[in-house]
Amino acid sequence: MLDIQFIRDNADLVQEKSKQKGYEVDIQQLLGFDKERRELIGKVEELRQQRNELTAQTKGVKPSDEQIAKGRELRDKVTDFEHKLAAIEKEYEVLLKTVPNMSLSDVPIGKSEDENQEVKKQGEPTKFDFEPKSHAEIAEAKGWIDKERAAKVAGSRFAYLKGDLVKLQFAIIQFTIDKLTDTEFLDAIIKENNLQVSNKPFTPVLPPYMIRTEVYDAMDRLEPREDRYKLDQDDVWLQGSAEHVLGSMHMREGIDDKDLPVRYLGYATSFRREAGSYGKDTEGIFRMHQFDKLEMESITDENTGLDEHKLLVAIQEKLMQELKIPYRLLEKCTADIGKPNAKGMDIDAWLPGQNQYRETHTADYMTDYQSRRMNLLYSKGLAHTNDATAFALGRTMIAIIENYQTAEGNVNVPEVLQAYIGGKTQI
RNA sequence: GGAAGGGUGUCCGAGUGGUCGAAGGAAACGGUCUUGAAAACCGUCGUGCCAGCAAUGGUACCGUGGGUUCGAAUCCCACCCCUUCCGCCA
Numbered sequence: 001m002l003d004i005q006f007i008r009d010n011a012d013l014v015q016e017k018s019k020q021k022g023y024e025v026d027i028q029q030l031l032g033f034d035k036e037r038r039e040l041i042g043k044v045e046e047l048r049q050q051r052n053e054l055t056a057q058t059k060g061v062k063p064s065d066e067q068i069a070k071g072r073e074l075r076d077k078v079t080d081f082e083h084k085l086a087a088i089e090k091e092y093e094v095l096l097k098t099v100p101n102m103s104l105s106d107v108p109i110g111k112s113e114d115e116n117q118e119v120k121k122q123g124e125p126t127k128f129d130f131e132p133k134s135h136a137e138i139a140e141a142k143g144w145i146d147k148e149r150a151a152k153v154a155g156s157r158f159a160y161l162k163g164d165l166v167k168l169q170f171a172i173i174q175f176t177i178d179k180l181t182d183t184e185f186l187d188a189i190i191k192e193n194n195l196q197v198s199n200k201p202f203t204p205v206l207p208p209y210m211i212r213t214e215v216y217d218a219m220d221r222l223e224p225r226e227d228r229y230k231l232d233q234d235d236v237w238l239q240g241s242a243e244h245v246l247g248s249m250h251m252r253e254g255i256d257d258k259d260l261p262v263r264y265l266g267y268a269t270s271f272r273r274e275a276g277s278y279g280k281d282t283e284g285i286f287r288m289h290q291f292d293k294l295e296m297e298s299i300t301d302e303n304t305g306l307d308e309h310k311l312l313v314a315i316q317e318k319l320m321q322e323l324k325i326p327y328r329l330l331e332k333c334t335a336d337i338g339k340p341n342a343k344g345m346d347i348d349a350w351l352p353g354q355n356q357y358r359e360t361h362t363a364d365y366m367t368d369y370q371s372r373r374m375n376l377l378y379s380k381g382l383a384h385t386n387d388a389t390a391f392a393l394g395r396t397m398i399a400i401i402e403n404y405q406t407a408e409g410n411v412n413v414p415e416v417l418q419a420y421i422g423g424k425t426q427i
Numbered sequence: 428g429g430a431a432g433g434g435u436g437u438c439c440g441a442g443u444g445g446u447c448g449a450a451g452g453a454a455a456c457g458g459u460c461u462u463g464a465a466a467a468c469c470g471u472c473g474u475g476c477c478a479g480c481a482a483u484g485g486u487a488c489c490g491u492g493g494g495u496u497c498g499a500a501u502c503c504c505a506c507c508c509c510u511u512c513c514g515c516c517a
Contacts, residue, residue, distance in 0.1 A: 041477055045486045052486085053497050055445075063497055071497030254437070 001372050002099050003032060017102045020109050020334040025099050033092040040085040045076045095230065100339040101369035104306075107343055110333025116346065120319065123326030126349045126403045134353030134400040136284030138409055139165060142427075145285060157274060157289045164427035168400065168413070169292065169393050171420035174265060176294050176319065176390050177204050180265045186315075193314045195307045202265035202296060209268060211234040215248045220340040220372045226275040242266035242295035243387040248374060255299065255378040261308060262299040265390060267292070285394045286358075294390040300374070302368070305384030306343075309365035312388035313345050316361045319390065323414045326350035326400045328357050338350040342367045349399035360395040363388035 007014050008031065015027040051074045058067055108117050126132075139145040144165035152160040161169070180202040181184045187199045216222040216237055221244050229238040229317035239245045246266045255262065269292050281287040296315065300308045313329070320327050332344040343365040348357035375384045403413040410426050418425060 041486085045477065048486060053500085058445075058497070068497045073497095075497075309513065 001096055002101065002369060003372065004096065007031070007096075007099065008034065009272045014099065014102065015332070017317065017334075020099055020103065021100050021337070021339070022111065022335050023098070023100045023339070025095070027099070030092070030095045030099070032382055033088060037085065037088045037092050040081060042086060044078060044081045044085055047074060047081060050074055051078060065168070094265060097373075101204045101342050101367060103337060103341075104336050104343045106331075106367075107337060108331060108333045109336050110335065113333070113336040114250075115333040116330040116336055118328055119331050120308075120329040121326075122321065122328070123324070123350070125326055126352050128405075128407075130407045132352040132402065132405060133409070134283060135303075135351075135398040137283065137353070138401050138405055138411065143408055147285075155289075157287065159285050159288060161285075164421075165397060167421050167427065168397055168417070171417045172391055172393060172396060173294060174420050175417055177265065179319065179322075180204075180296070180390065182237045182316070185310060185318075186311075189314045189318055190311065193310060195311050195314070197304055197307045197311050198262060202263045205242075205246060205264045205266040207239075207242055207266050207268055208272075209239055209245070210234075211239050211245055212236055212279065215251060216244060218251065219244055219248050220370060220373060223339075224275070227273050229271045229273060238271040239268065241270050242268035242293055243297060246295060246297040247370070247385055247387060250299065250376055251374040253376060255376070255383060257301075257379050260300055260378060260383075261304065264295075264297045266297060268295065284398065286398070292393040294393065296386075296388045296390050298386045299378070299383045300386065301378055301380060302384055305365060305367065307388065308384075308386045309343065309345075309363060310389075313347075313363045313384055316347050316363065316388060316390065321361075322345065323400065323402050324398075325414075327360070332362075338364060340366055340370045342369070349395065351402045352405075353402040358395070358398075360392055360399060361389040368375055394422075 002014065007027065011027050011031060015025070018025045018027070051071065054067060054071055054074065063071070088377070093104040105109050108115065110116065133277055136145065142163070142165075144161060144163055146160040147158070148163065150160050156222065181204065183199050186201065189195075190197060190199055210231065211219075213222070214234060216228075221240065224230065224238070228240055230236075232386040245268070246264050249264070250262065269290055271290050274287055274289060285291075296312050298308050298312070317327075317329070327347050327349045330346040330348060332346055337344040341364040345363045346359050347361040347363075350356075351358050364387045366385045366387070368384055370385055371377065377387075400414060401411050404414065406412060406426070413421055413424055
């Protein structure tokens, strides 16, 4: 959430920025509650002070009847005002939590994802001297994807992945872990992009897949709930991204300067109900209820947060370049960056089988907004957090299958992955 | 699933209903001593909120919520969480 003091001082700006993101919040109403709340706090504390003074007089000695009567009167008054305060405070907090994070000034203003701005195109769309197939056609012919049996067992939007596709996934995972734990790899990227950040390697993490309601809400990623899986028996949710369980890992902790940046590379199977997407992306493995991702997560300070964001994007680009997959880079507009985020980038891979660019990775920068809700502090203040997908494995495999397909319906293995898949050049 | 124990400040850990924002220790920071370091000694050492330009003052916080009381870390109730043992199990 935003700092109330900041909102008081910049009411018009916050109102405007919220509107740009598409959020209907009434800042004046919020400030009204804030004013009322502060008046009541003054009243309550004044009464408490009187009570404390009275109590101090009777320390160690038996209070007189008069003092007890006075004490009773004060107690009743305090209780009365405390109830009034609690009611106002509740409304105040609900409203405060609906205020989205402010976008940075260079984020383009837009009403939907259609207004995201392309900032870069890398590589030419792959050309074939035959009609390219979609990943679904190739993979189903190969026996790599079986959605029919998955539907029988688990329902729609699930799949069995089999054979060489599984090998390919594990190859990508191992390749990525090797790269992100390699200081030299990071050094090269940092130098190339002229970033003022540490070359500290990422720590690989296998996180829990479940998350408590309270923590999910503090991450500001619980909504929309219709898109989350809930395990009622235990009052926990299945995480919808490794971000949810990695970003919250240090909740309610203080972090020393010397430990910054904190960098994690998490691998997790994630779960989304994909509510509202019925009939969309039904081909292949575009939009599964369950999908695997490698996620980068870092905690920094105010000074290095933005460069860290640039680093994560640069890493994503580098990985795509090493796989030799054409992509474009989009600067997300205000409507698309998401409530807790201050800035965001998308990487869309070129998919010949779809004849279009499709979102493959995303990177979000969060400033201290989220830290405020999680009470995440470092020794000089509130931490800034960054989240970015290193590889959404399903989407990456779609991109590999479609870009590396042969006329015979096989798939060449990207050079950098060959060592991880037993030296095979084609699957 | 059965049984037991426990949640106090950065950490460990004490705490008869008023003298407890809280002993003691450790860590950290500053200093003395030392060529330097260690040790020793001295000092500092929680957070939120409200008011204030500030100094500062006030208030709250001992898992969470409620209750008893003139007064609660301390008593009562409910809940949450953690740990250990047994059982089951990849």
